[in-house]
Amino acid sequence: MKKTIIAAALLAFISCSKTTVPAYNYDPVLSAYLYAGRHFSLQLGHQQSTSSQTYDAPSLDGLAVTLTCGDSSYLLTGLGNGTYADTAMILQAGKQYDISFVYNGRQVSASALVPEKPTNFTESLTSITMQQITTTGTSLFGINQGSRNELSWDYVSGAYYIVTVENIETNPVKIYDTVSTSNDTGRIFRNSPITSGSYDINERVFKYFGTHRIVLYRISADYALLYNSSSTSSQSLNTMSTGIINGVGIFTGINVDTLYMTVIKQ
Amino acid sequence: MNRVVILLLLLVLSATTRGQIFKKNPPKTPSALDKIKVYEHFRAETLDTVYNTLHDRYGLNIVYDTAYCNSVIFSYWYTGTPAPLALEITTRGNDLSYTTDSLNVIHIKAKHPHKILLPKAVNTANERKYKYTPVNTSFTLKGHIVDDSTSDAVVNAVISVEHSSLSANSDGAGAFVFQDMPSDTMTLLVSATGYKEQRIKLNQGMDKNELVIGIAPDIKMLEEAIIKGKKEELFKMNMTQVSAIKLTPSKLAEIPNVGEKDIMRTFQLMPGISAANESSSGLYVRGGTPDQNLVLYDGFTVYQVDHLYGFFSAFNANAVKDATIYKGGFDAKYGGRLSSVTDMTGKEGSTKQFNIGGDLSLLSMNLFTEIPVTDNLSVVAAVRKSWQGPIYDWIFNSFNRNTTASQPSGGGPGGADGVTKARSYFYDVNTRVTFRPTKKDLFYYSFFNGCDDLNNGFTINTPPFLAAQGITLNIGTTDVTKYSNTGMALAWLRKWSKNINSNTTLSYSNYQSSRDRVTTGSFFRPGDTTTTKTGIFENNNLKDLSVRSDWEWNISKWNQVGIGAFGTKYDITYSYSHNDTSLLLDKDDPGLLAGAYLQDKLNLFDGKVSITPGVRLSYFDATNKTYTEPRLSLNYNIAGNLSFKTAYGKYYQFANRITREDITAGSSQFWVLADGTSVPVSSATHYIAGLSYEKNGYSFGIEGYYKQLSDLSQFSERNVANATSINYETAFYTGNGESKGIEFMVQKSAGRFTGWASYTLASTMYHFPIYGSGWFPADQDVNHEVKLVGMYKYKHWDFAATWIYASGKPYTAPGGTYAVTLLDGTTQNYFTTTSKNTLRLPDYHRMDISVNYHFYNEKKKDIGYIGLSLFNVYARNNVWYKQFTVVDNSVIETNVNYLSFTPNLTLSLKMR
Incomplete structure (x- = not known):
């Protein structure tokens, strides 16, 4: 009897070491x-x-x-x-x-x-003036004065917002035109979703002079989750949370309001 | 004739008893003894020292009770006194007498043996020689188990009757009773953690109403001593109770450890308790999770057992007297957990001798003291604190690599100086005050506090060139994980009569944990201050105020009743928020749990069968329901030392620890109370059966188990969002599970070489509808585990090696990737997963080795050791988990490994 048990245990032991190939996920x-x-x-x-x-x-x-x-x-x-x-x-x-x-x-x-359009979207500045930096190693702190454009809107409780700022000049001029500055600096930048009715754009985030389009998106909760850093560990690997059944990706409602501001070269 | 036999028996017992020392030199003739002249001046020495001296300097072979003789102070100036007279003088006024046997061995004996009767480890040859006809049959035997060295009651000792299934446990006052002892020729086997096992042959002359059995703690014998019977074991399988294992904390140093002797880590070397969890001191028992293991310390519940990311347990081995684990099928006395019970008792402390000691390792410092305040009041205190030395940092970084922030390279043009890395530590404190106002009463107050402050943050201060411009810059990452336990218990143990005793405990336990992972940046100059703060905040606070009263009533010779009542007031809060403002989850769950239990141990068929039915009733106000938990265990002594054991039980759990996995920022776990809606009351049903056999220093055990698990809870953020909101309240999911397995174990507990080998074949499967319709292996599922433990003693040296093999745990991997174009036009990569836990990590295995060199004082008692431990000797890269990175729709897989080869040095010393 004992031998049988040991043999069965050994058999189970040997038969266990296999590697499974993950099946292809056909969800669109x-x-x-x-x-x-x-x-x-x-x-x-x-x-x-x-x-x-x-x-x-x-x-x-x-x-x-x-x-x-x-x-x-x-x-x-x-x-x-x-x-x-x-x-x-x-x-x-x-x-x-x-x-x-x-x-x-x-x-x-x-x-x-589809959410309602944000209301009373305003900005505190329509333009700021900045100095161009052309010498590598120059301290930013002593030159540009850290102006901020304070955005505000009527916050709807529980709602999510996101702000993007995009330079819309045809031939934009770089603020940091140094050798060390990457040539492909993006003309648009974004932030994480916001659950409040205000947001400040600090001058340090601008990369180009000229006109910028500031878009306030009223977004849905499922889109906001795309910005969450999901776990990438085998201990807790989860598919990104979406509202889509038998599919993945994004299917979400958006509403926007837009303002403009200019970064002027000193 | 009978008297002669009894006298002979007592002599033999005396000569072989454990707890006595037999100093052996070549036999001397009576005339030779008379010729020995003693020239010594003893000034306030213990008799133990006196006899040691007589042995060492004059070659006398003496058998005596070390415990008693250590408590007797002796002063005398021998000036050429003949040895027989010198010995006689030592016995005067000390309630002792002495005799010499045919081999000229001198026996120092108590004049009233039943009062300080020493258990006699009778070897089998002597047993055969002195067999005699029973005089008393079917009688009631009552007595006490006491500590030889302190005369303190020994709690929870197991007294079993050889060749029967009769057994009893000593209560809080050390008392035990057998209502129906078959005859006075039976042999009792007494075992208790921290003490050597003893076999006591009953006899007609003993006091059946007050048999006091003294058992000796772990005292090293002189090399010359002849030790009969078994060695004390690190582990002791309970031969009569299913799935119960006792551990002797004083023996922990004999096996390899990194930095600290560790009770929980050592339990993990037993079959059925998973060993492949370096990141958790919590016990995964038979497929259960650590929160399903009830941890009791001196009567209060401990909710967090980890130090330093789980690499060490929160329990200071120097403060623990004994620890028992019930891997399943536990009595109605215990409840509130699905899987298992770990019950620890703190040291009482000596009422006779002051003691102090400590351990110093590359990781921590550990100090303890025992203070005898009065004859009936003693205090034990132990404190432990880590160093942040190389070993600490090595372990800290190994377990924290995913959250170790890279040092910032400058803070902008010009860079920033003054990067400061935060410090981390852990500590714990144990105190116990024991008071015995009467022979029937014992009070104790036990206090425990432990804390981990794991700070992985850093700060960057203002560099000089900015300061010169009037600018203040402060950028930093705070990454502080703090968790702490505070527990205390006030207990009253009373023996109301010979048949009734009680244990009433008022306890409080508080577990707090907080996670504050924040990146702050503040930039200040006149007229412009900018502060940013982003991060994750978690707070978990659990309060448990409990009262319980356990009563034992020996109604008749065949019937021992256990009855008790309990009540717990819970208050558990948990909050989880992002960016200091958005509170994602805010739970505040108060609850009251109250109930009672009843169990009846029946001894049948002349003690060959014992059956213990029981029931536990609990009312939980959060669900407004009453929960009934039937329990049943049976032990059948098939033949000799072969026993069959089985148990069945239903178990409910009301407080659960949930894991919120987040590896990019570090996982965290939090306790929540069942609310009957999002977190239901979970339940389990155990079916267990096994055989145990013991012979010639070997123990064999086989146990099979099957567990059904219902209404388990998990937390996952995968479906918290819909089109309108994110609701983390919906992130709790409910499912079922089943766990089954069979465990094999063989243990060698005699001789210089001891150890054990075990193999576990197991499976734990879950079914959570959120993950699909099928069953999947639970995260903790390990199919095969092999554990080999070998210990070898040679003079002052201990050598030990352990080898652990565990088949790989399941994991989930990305099955597909896709990209989403975000509102700003950029694309972000995401992935979908394979079915839950369909893949397996590589097998886990490692070997640890240790060697200890012991120090002995002038009395040749062990007072410490210096030890070298080598963890993971062959530097196996055991995979903890896998990290996945999606780059251009491709998945890069990285193994995150457990600790590699790690040496450690420990110095341990104590006064006595």
């Missing part, structure tokens, strides 16, 4: 921002497998993709390469939109609420 990748006042479009894509094996995922074209708002349903037009659009309907703030289609035998669905 959705990308759709539902802007109030605009038409709807959706981009579908495949996930890229982390395995060295190749997989043939079913085509993303030719699907019957339906967008529903209340009692109204719209069958989206396929434009090829996984793109679908609707030209009949204008998205409205305060309304919920649902999308659904069948892919690879599974029902994919998602919902998004």
